[in-house]
Amino acid sequence: MxxxxxxxxxxxxxxxxxxxxxxxxxxxxxxxxxxxxxxxxxxxxxxxxxxxxxxxxxxxxxxxxxxxxxxxxxxxxxxxxxxxxxxxxxxxxxxxxxxxxxxxxxxxxxxxxxxxxxxxxxxxxxxxxxxxxxxxxxxxxxxxxxxxxxxxxxxxxxxxxxxxxxxxxxxxxxxxxxxxxxxxxxxxxxxxxxxxxxxxxxxxxxxxxxxxxxxxxxxIYSNKVTNALDEEFSLFELGQKEVVLITGIANPKPLVEFLKEQKITIKQHLNYPDHHHFSETEISSLKELNKEYVLLTTEKDFVRLKNEIASLFYLEIKTxxxxxxxxxxxxxxxxxxxxxxxxx
Structure with missing residues (x-):
């Protein structure tokens, strides 16, 4: 490219x-x-x-x-x-x-x-x-x-x-x-x-x-992750689990680096294009992964997926x-x- x-x-x-x-x-x-x-x-x-x-x-x-x-x-x-x-x-x-x-x-x-x-x-x-x-x-x-x-x-x-x-x-x-x-x-x-x-x-x-x-x-990244069911993990608790990271943003590198600094185990990183619309096949695959791993995403991606995967967690950021x-x-x-x- x-x-x-x-x-x-x-x-x-x-x-x-x-x-x-x-x-x-x-x-x-x-x-x-x-x-x-x-x-x-x-x-x-x-x-x-x-x-x-x-x-x-x-x-x-x-x-x-x-x-x-x-x-x-x-x-x-x-x-x-x-x-x-x-x-x-x-x-x-x-x-x-x-x-x-x-x-x-x-x-x-x-x-x-x-x-x-x-x-x-x-x-x-x-x-x-x-x-x-x-x-x-x-x-x-x-x-x-x-x-x-x-x-x-x-x-x-x-x-x-x-x-x-x-x-x-x-x-x-x-x-x-x-x-x-x-x-x-x-x-x-x-x-x-x-x-x-x-x-x-x-x-x-x-x-x-x-x-x-x-x-x-x-x-600035939040010190906790949240899902649509209002369930929360602190970053320390998240570090005790295996995570699949899902991103559809322009530059996920800073997020990946931050999670690694927090000792989060990223088992797999599914990196999609910015503003990606998830297909039914992709959503089905994510649900299968969710049976074994914690699914973590950005807030922007979360609003596209929360009605499909209620247990999907997101990490909030602020300026x-x-x-x-x-x-x-x-x-x-x-x-x-x-x-x-x-x-x-």
């Missing part, structure tokens, strides 16, 4: 020209971005997948949900439906997509909707019976038809956008210059003991503008900022929301 992508290198300049021209036309107003009076927070990345968007969206929701009526609007990637859908108890990962369904299950007080057309999605939300006071756009950094009021750009430690090239050979969705639209850049998935020298090295690499802020965060970066991030976001809500 890597060799094939290298063979596509001659197409990178073509992709660069197309994406650069598109951004330029938005920048000078040839292509129009719709502004909404409601505070609009965009969470996204330049690289394809694997930067921790879902835990970042959840962090934003936890930060703001007690002071405003929030809505999360997502595209609903790989769902089996089309158009605008406002999540209800009748929905599932199939109708919403796995990540929006995960958000809906975790935050009952938050509106969760899906629509590939974000302009239409926000408009429909604002016409609803319960009107959002803040809209969080999941994975919408390149969706420039909506003017993002506050743009949060994520880049993963060890896979910085500054070290990548454009599709189809690299993983960048648009040129690195697109980072200039960000209000705050978050380096995600950092080690907890990130050194000052490494921070400075990353800061130089990303060429952050004076009007932007740069902060660092880590992924945690390093040191005083939490205050920098929180204060910046709250300041934007409050100043936007006060506008006439």
């Amino acid at each position: 890597r060799l094939f992508r290298k063979l596509l290198l001659p197409f990178v300049p073509i992709y660069y020209l197309i994406t650069w021209m598109r951004n330029w036309m938005y920048d000078i107003g040839i292509l129009k971005s719709t502004h909404f009076d409601v505070p609009t927070i965009v969470v996204g990345n330049l690289n394809v997948g694997g930067t921790g968007k879902s835990p970042m969206v959840e962090y934003v929701v936890r930060l703001l949900k007690n002071n405003a009526q929030l809505a999360i609007l997502s595209r609903g990637y790989k769902r089996e439906t089309h158009g605008f859908i406002l999540a209800t108890e009748n929905d599932s990962a199939k109708t919403l997509g796995d990540e929006p369904f995960q958000f809906y299950n975790k935050f009952s007080e938050v509106l969760v909707a899906v629509d590939a057309d974000r302009v239409n999605g926000i408009s429909r939300l604002l016409k609803g019976e319960i009107k959002p006071e803040v809209v969080v756009l999941d994975d919408a950094y390149q969706h420039r038809k909506v003017h993002g009021g506050f743009n949060i750009l994520l880049t993963a430690y060890g896979n910085l956008y500054s070290n990548d090239i454009l599709l189809p050979t690299g993983d960048l969705r648009e040129p690195r210059s697109g980072a200039k639209r960000a209000d705050i850049i978050v380096v995600t998935k950092c080690p907890q003991g990130l050194s000052k020298n490494k921070r400075e090295e990353i800061i130089k690499s990303l060429h952050v503008n004076p009007n932007q802020q740069l902060v660092f965060s880590a992924i 945690e900022f390093l040191g005083r970066d939490a205050k920098i991030f929180d204060d910046s976001l709250k300041k934007y929301v409050e100043s936007t809500k006060k506008r006439p």
Whole structure:
């Protein structure tokens, strides 16, 4: 696969020209971005997948949900439906997509909707019976038809956008210059003991503008696993059992490394593509494995499988900022929301 992508290198300049021209036309107003009076927070990345968007969206929701009526609007990637859908108890990962369904299950007080057309999605939300006071756009950094009021750009430690090239050979969705639209850049998935020298090295690499802020965060794993029956194992208890790990995410390597650090015996790792839809045959095979082993998966995969395998366990993750970066991030976001809500 890597060799094939290298063979596509001659197409990178073509992709660069197309994406650069598109951004330029938005920048000078040839292509129009719709502004909404409601505070609009965009969470996204330049690289394809694997930067921790879902835990970042959840962090934003936890930060703001007690002071405003929030809505999360997502595209609903790989769902089996089309158009605008406002999540209800009748929905599932199939109708919403796995990540929006995960958000809906975790935050009952938050509106969760899906629509590939974000302009239409926000408009429909604002016409609803319960009107959002803040809209969080999941994975919408390149969706420039909506003017993002506050743009949060994520880049993963060890896979910085500054070290990548454009599709189809690299993983960048648009040129690195697109980072200039960000209000705050978050380096995600950092080690907890990130050194000052490494921070400075990353800061130089990303060429952050004076009007932007740069902060660092880590992924924190829960100390327990849970299933749909509300049964729990501590990680210590899980270490006494043989586990089959099931993943359908962009980069399962950090999870595998964490479990090994916790002395979890991974008897088998079934590694599927990101957002994988499990077939009946695959589910039957998993049920057979479940007779002998504990089945463990990610929270995103869990929402697709929980109605099929009730005894399937998942490990929750959260975003945690390093040191005083939490205050920098929180204060910046709250300041934007409050100043936007006060506008006439």
